[in-house]
Amino acid sequence: MWTWLPFQVVGVADPKPFAREKLREQHQIAESNTFEDWRIVAEREKFADAVIIATPDRLHKDPAVAFARRGYHVLLEKPMAVTAADCSEIVSACAQSAVMLAVCHVLRYDPAVRKIKELIGCGAIGDVVHIQHLEPVGFYHFAHSFVRGNWRNEEESSFSLLAKSCHDLDLIHHWAGGRR
Numbered sequence: 001m002w003t004w005l006p007f008q009v010v011g012v013a014d015p016k017p018f019a020r021e022k023l024r025e026q027h028q029i030a031e032s033n034t035f036e037d038w039r040i041v042a043e044r045e046k047f048a049d050a051v052i053i054a055t056p057d058r059l060h061k062d063p064a065v066a067f068a069r070r071g072y073h074v075l076l077e078k079p080m081a082v083t084a085a086d087c088s089e090i091v092s093a094c095a096q097s098a099v100m101l102a103v104c105h106v107l108r109y110d111p112a113v114r115k116i117k118e119l120i121g122c123g124a125i126g127d128v129v130h131i132q133h134l135e136p137v138g139f140y141h142f143a144h145s146f147v148r149g150n151w152r153n154e155e156e157s158s159f160s161l162l163a164k165s166c167h168d169l170d171l172i173h174h175w176a177g178g179r180r
Contacts, residue, residue, distance in 0.1 A: 010048050013038040042066040049073060050100075061086040064101075068093040073100040079166045105170035113171060120175055131175060135168045 011033035014020040024034045035041050038055070042063065050073035053063050060081045064074050074094060080103045081087045094101040107113055119125055 007050075011035070011041060013041050038063045039066075042070060046070055046072065050075060053077060058082050061090055064090045065093040068097045068099050068101070071097060071099060074102070076101070076103045078104050078170075105167060105174075107167045107171055108174045113174075117175060120177075128176060131172050133168055133172055135165050137164055 009023070009027035009029060012020055012023040012027070012029055013035040014023065015036050017036075020034060020036065023029065024031075033047065038053075041051075051063070051067045052075045053060055053067070054077040055063060057079055060076055060079075064076055064081075068074055068090070074090075076090070081090060091101065108117070120128055
């Protein structure tokens with residue numbers, strides 16, 4: 001099913017048995033590398049090159065720091081963390097351990113977004129001096145995710161601007177080329 005992946009998934013940690021078992025079966029992961037808590041993985045001898053951290057938003061920092069200190073490259077689900085202090089700690093741990101850190105801002109790889117970047121980059125539309133961007137979060141998506149869903153409570157997750165619009169902020173930064 002996942003034969004197109006340019007890497008091999010060798011372990012999974014998930015507190016939900018159904019999700020954990022589904023990933024184990026899909027990627028043919030050995031039982032010995034299947035865990036219900038990421039902390040158990042972090043205590044083991046290193047057995048992979050990288051980790052993908054897809055915990056709830058407020059729980060990104062601890063596994064990211066722990067795995068970076070163990071020498072794993074870190075791919076973080078967005079947002080990176082919910083506080084500036086947590087982001088700084090993650091970056092510091094990765095820098096001190098000389099491991100790669102990436103955050104999953106996947107929209108910059110969308111064909112339309114790539115085309116916009118190409119047009120800006122080659123000067124086809126002149127110098128960009130202003131970007132006006134709209135994030136049309138439909139009522140159905142907002143109600144499903146931010147009223148009843150995983151992001152309904154800021155104490156458990158992150159606020160909707162960070163959870164949803166971090167993609168948009170990344171796109172603006174991407175298109176502007178890092179200029180301030």
